[in-house]
Amino acid sequence: MMTKRNYGQLASQVPELIFALGTDRQGKPTITMMTGASSPVDVAFLSPACVTNWPRCTGDGNFGTMWGPADIQKAKFSLDLTDAAINGEENPHFAPFAALLEQVDDKLLDFVHNNQLKVLGRKNLAREEVKMLQIRTVRPKYDKGSGVLVGHSVQMSTGKYAWDGMGGKFARTINVCDHTGAVVPGGNVAPGDVVAATCYANQVYTGVGGDKFGIHWSFEDVSVVCQRSKLEVRTSVPIFATATYDFASTYDDSTSVMDTTPQFSD
Numbered sequence: 001m002m003t004k005r006n007y008g009q010l011a012s013q014v015p016e017l018i019f020a021l022g023t024d025r026q027g028k029p030t031i032t033m034m035t036g037a038s039s040p041v042d043v044a045f046l047s048p049a050c051v052t053n054w055p056r057c058t059g060d061g062n063f064g065t066m067w068g069p070a071d072i073q074k075a076k077f078s079l080d081l082t083d084a085a086i087n088g089e090e091n092p093h094f095a096p097f098a099a100l101l102e103q104v105d106d107k108l109l110d111f112v113h114n115n116q117l118k119v120l121g122r123k124n125l126a127r128e129e130v131k132m133l134q135i136r137t138v139r140p141k142y143d144k145g146s147g148v149l150v151g152h153s154v155q156m157s158t159g160k161y162a163w164d165g166m167g168g169k170f171a172r173t174i175n176v177c178d179h180t181g182a183v184v185p186g187g188n189v190a191p192g193d194v195v196a197a198t199c200y201a202n203q204v205y206t207g208v209g210g211d212k213f214g215i216h217w218s219f220e221d222v223s224v225v226c227q228r229s230k231l232e233v234r235t236s237v238p239i240f241a242t243a244t245y246d247f248a249s250t251y252d253d254s255t256s257v258m259d260t261t262p263q264f265s266d
Contacts, residue, residue, distance in 0.1 A: 005220070007198050010045035010100050017043070017104065019111040019204070021118060029118050031111070031204035033215070043104075044200035048093035049225040051084035053153070055189040057174045057222050061160045075160040077174050079189070079197055079219055082141075082153040086194055087232040098152060101137045104215065108204065109134055112213060120211050135214035156199060158218040175221040184224070192228030197221065 013035040020032045034040035056078045062068035063075035083094040113130045117123045120133065141151045161169040176187030189195060202218040 005042050005044040005198075005200055007044045007046050007200075010043075010097070013043055013045065014100055014103050014107075017107050019108065021115055029206065031108075031119065031206065031213075033108070033201050033204050042200055044198070047081055047154075047197045047199050048091075048097050049086075049194050049196045049223075050081040050091060050094055050097075051086060052080055052189065052193055052195050053082055053084070053191050054078065054080050055191065055193070055195070055222075057176060057189040058187075063160070073161055073169070076157040077160060077219075078155070078157045079195070079222060080153045080155050081195075081197070083151050086226075088234065094152070098138045098154070101154065105134065105136050105138075108213075108215060119206055119213065122211070133211050133213060135208070135212055137215060137217065154217065156197070156217045156219045158202075158220070174219070177221060177223045179223060179225045181223060187224065189222050189224060190228060192231075193224050194226040194228075194231070196223045196225055 016035045016037055018034045018037070018040055020034075022030045022032060024030050033043060035043050056062045056065070056076075058077075060072060061075045061077040063072045069075060081094075081097075083091055083098070085091065109127065109131055112119050112134070113125070113127050116125055116130060120130070122130075138152050138154055140149055141153055142148065143150050158172070158174065160171060162172050164170045175183050176189060177183050178187075197219040198221045199217055199219050202216040204213070205216055206213040208214070
């Protein structure tokens with residue numbers, strides 16, 4: 001059944017992160033990630049409010065989409081948190097959040113580097129060489145045309161179906177809330193909304209693509225702090241006021257539509 005998690009502040013959990021090496025039923029190495037030296041618990045926290053661009057938080061998640069699975073049992077809910085501007089201003093909360101996640105990734109990197117033979121089947125790799133195999137949590141976004149860095153994002157996903165502890169599965173839902181935490185029945189998360197989420201470290205994965213490793217971050221609830229439609233609308237672009245033209249005139253809505261009526265001559 002679903003685990004009850006204590007969502008605290010990520011900053012207080014990073015210094016007490018613990019990684020432990022184990023094996024699964026097939027004898028493959030596994031890495032457990034917890035926090036708290038005296039009484040280890042899951043790494044779970046509340047994210048800051050960020051703009052989301054590609055949310056899939058309701059219905060069947062990514063099932064039926066061009067990048068989703070063909071089997072609904074493998075469907076996932078997804079959410080990305082980006083550093084996009086809010087109301088035209090840089091989001092001041094993303095950089096500290098990203099810095100904390102970088103610290104988490106660095107601690108995992110050190111652990112894998114020290115246990116590279118068991119985890120990666122490699123030896124004598126330098127730390128930077130191991131880092132090249134790590135899929136980092138904070139991912140850069142580049143313009144497809146120019147290749148210029150345009151921002152950063154944190155990707156999270158949660159399986160639509162979860163084990164029920166009795167050999168079967170049950171369909172889970174993501175609670176969509178307003179900014180006060182009240183659940184909104186039938187609520188939706190739309191691209192461009194400013195959201196916060198209850199996030200947790202689902203697992204540390206290894207062996208992806210052969211020898212890639214990283215942290216799978218998931219989420220349980222999403223708070224729509226501000227819908228995109230309710231964000232401030234830009235009312236002026238001051239740079240245009242610096243130029244003057246003799247033929248300038250006040251904008252008139254009545255003449256803004258081009259007359260496309262056919263003209264005929266005798």
